[in-house]
């Protein structure tokens with residue numbers, strides 16, 4: 001498990017640094033850098049409120065220290081992506097599934113509590129990573145339509161893609177007939193495919 005955690009941490013750092021740190025451009029405040037968030041309950045800002053699942057944080061005292069109501073975050077306050085958005089001078093990044101007329105020009109949050117990298121992790125009860133990436137592709141299409149291909153491509157190539165996922169997959173490790181190493185390979189392999197497809 002320690003080895004897999006390490007792999008995973010490395011992947012997250014890679015995902016961030018590949019897009020060029022936080023991409024903050026001082027003196028160019030109109031040229032914001034969108035933040036796209038993928039993951040599980042560590043990053044879910046409320047997407048699971050809009051799917052049929054037990055994995056929801058839509059009740060008090062969730063949210064009590066900051067939002068003053070339960071937003072769907074598995075937290076009494078804000079999550080790491082909320083702080084990063086704040087430091088990057090972005091508005092709070094909205095959950096993709098939250099109803100409303102979102103432009104997603106500042107990014108979107110696709111994370112879903114309970115989600116894993118593997119489709120087999122809590123199937124039907126979470127938005128798995130492949131689906132999160134499909135939702136991102138939809139946002140990409142919307143931005144291309146709205147801004148034109150050139151501007152959208154410029155924006156998306158500067159965007160930060162922030163992942164925290166994989167922990168929930170290991171819930172089914174005890175059930176897996178292969179070796180632990182093989183399982184880790186499967187999780188990291190699928191993670192890699194998603195990042196490449198997204199790219």
Ligand SMILES: *[C@@H]1O[C@H](CO)[C@@H](O)[C@H](O)[C@H]1NC(C)=O
Nearest residue numbers: 120122171172173174175176
């Ligand atoms: C383990 O396998 C059994 C039988 O296929 C299944 O019912 C169960 O949900 C699995 N447990 C986990 C944690 O995946």
Ligand SMILES: *[C@@H]1O[C@H](CO)[C@@H](O)[C@H](O)[C@H]1NC(C)=O
Nearest residue numbers: 118119120185186189190193
């Ligand atoms: C991805 O996961 C599936 C199981 O969901 C597995 O069969 C497949 O080999 C994995 N792919 C990679 C590239 O590791």
